[in-house]
Amino acid sequence: MTEKNSWLTNSVMPFQFEGLPIRGRICSLGQSLNKIIRQHDYPIGISKLLGEVLVLTVLMADSIKLKYKLSIQIHGKGDLKLIATDYCIPLNRSETPMIRGYAKFSSIKIDYSGSVQDMMGEGYFATILDQGEGSIPYKGITNLDKKGLVHSAEEFFLNSEQLETRFWILVHEKIDAEGKTLLTGIGLMLQRLPNIEGSKILEHAEKKGTRAVQDLAADRILSNSNWEKITSFLNEEASKAISQKKGNFSGLLLKAFSDKDLRVFVEKKFDFGCGCSPDKVVQTMSIYSRKDLHTMTNKMGKVTADCQFCGAHYEFNPSELGHDN
Numbered sequence: 001m002t003e004k005n006s007w008l009t010n011s012v013m014p015f016q017f018e019g020l021p022i023r024g025r026i027c028s029l030g031q032s033l034n035k036i037i038r039q040h041d042y043p044i045g046i047s048k049l050l051g052e053v054l055v056l057t058v059l060m061a062d063s064i065k066l067k068y069k070l071s072i073q074i075h076g077k078g079d080l081k082l083i084a085t086d087y088c089i090p091l092n093r094s095e096t097p098m099i100r101g102y103a104k105f106s107s108i109k110i111d112y113s114g115s116v117q118d119m120m121g122e123g124y125f126a127t128i129l130d131q132g133e134g135s136i137p138y139k140g141i142t143n144l145d146k147k148g149l150v151h152s153a154e155e156f157f158l159n160s161e162q163l164e165t166r167f168w169i170l171v172h173e174k175i176d177a178e179g180k181t182l183l184t185g186i187g188l189m190l191q192r193l194p195n196i197e198g199s200k201i202l203e204h205a206e207k208k209g210t211r212a213v214q215d216l217a218a219d220r221i222l223s224n225s226n227w228e229k230i231t232s233f234l235n236e237e238a239s240k241a242i243s244q245k246k247g248n249f250s251g252l253l254l255k256a257f258s259d260k261d262l263r264v265f266v267e268k269k270f271d272f273g274c275g276c277s278p279d280k281v282v283q284t285m286s287i288y289s290r291k292d293l294h295t296m297t298n299k300m301g302k303v304t305a306d307c308q309f310c311g312a313h314y315e316f317n318p319s320e321l322g323h324d325n
């Protein structure tokens, strides 16, 4: 596996190591991330954090059997109040999946930097999984702790799927020839699969006494110490890569598993897309009564709504919205 330039575009690629109960994905965000940050005019610290959450959203969405939409919302009590992202699979499956995101923050504070904890203070990390028509959305909530954003996502997988998961995410900036800030996001996700399958193979191999099968089975059962060894190696190397602003996560992966064969799966593309529409706004506003809508009507006699994700502006006559009660 070599670092390909295409990874600087918008793609996510699953992989697996032969003989090991470990799977993972590598994600790269280029143009789509820059399209998203240009929808807004956020301080760089907030744009970069939004980029990290977007990388995390893509990795998480691709690792579950997503049929419709995965949303992440991080709520804080600090100057930065909210980071919200969505990964959405269009109803027409031939269309490219869409990502979008926005932030809410106090505009009085000019400089946003440091950890997510510094910016958001106390808060929580919510993952909302919506599998579309006929299903009730699942909401998983974990506290935002000092260990950071990634740790909250790791907790989500441990609580909802009992899967040990690790993420490494890097978002770095550069200035292009026109003086515009360009962001690139890279992320690596590893998941340790349950050892049940491995135990069965080992049991079978022991009965038969086949040496080669035993070796294979032993490999499939990943001991805690091996998993710790692999993840602490990646922690160390990834933090070096992050501090040096080098995003060669595929190289790190090959180093961590140097004696194993790697199987990679087809990489999937996605792009920025909002998917908001007048119909969806009408649907959202159907919760308001005529009385509520009266108080929301402006001097021009219209009820207005702005999409937080893409800035689209919608205007309606109050008679088109709400219900009678």
Ligand SMILES: [Zn+2]
Pocket: 274, 275, 276, 307, 308, 309, 310, 311, 312
């Ligand atoms: Zn929109």
